[in-house]
Amino acid sequence: xxxxxxxxxxxxxxxxxxxxxxxxxxxxxxxxxxxxxxxxxxxxxxxxxxxxxxxxxxxxxxxxxxxxxxxxxxxxxxxxxxxxxxxxxxxxxx
Numbered sequence: 001x002x003x004x005x006x007x008x009x010x011x012x013x014x015x016x017x018x019x020x021x022x023x024x025x026x027x028x029x030x031x032x033x034x035x036x037x038x039x040x041x042x043x044x045x046x047x048x049x050x051x052x053x054x055x056x057x058x059x060x061x062x063x064x065x066x067x068x069x070x071x072x073x074x075x076x077x078x079x080x081x082x083x084x085x086x087x088x089x090x091x092x093x094x
Contacts, residue, residue, distance in 0.1 A: 018091060018092040019050060019089055019090075019091055020048065020050070020055040021054075021055035022047060022050065023049070023050055025077070027044050027047050028073040029073075030043075031044065031073070033070065033072050033076075034071045035069075035070055035076070036068060037070070038068070041059050045059030046059065049061065049084070051085065051089070052084070052086065052088060054090055056084065058080075061083050061084055062080075065079045065082075067079050
């Protein structure tokens with residue numbers, strides 16, 4: 001081992017800022033693909049995901065997705081992001 005292991009990190013990591021909800025990628029990683037929208041709703045519909053407008057329950061987002069079957073998680077995430085948008089996620093304090 002080198003002496004470098006005992007040194008401070010090269011980048012200062014500031015204080016953690018709480019963010020409500022889970023990242024969409026975390027929710028999709030718990031599923032096996034391909035998957036029907038109704039099955040996603042049954043399994044993960046009560047999950048709260050992070051969106052630029054604040055946390056939202058996945059089942060309410062799925063109501064606005066027109067597709068009913070997803071071959072891959074990337075396809076699912078693209079459809080969900082088309083509904084929720086992209087951008088900065090507000091912290092829990094905002």
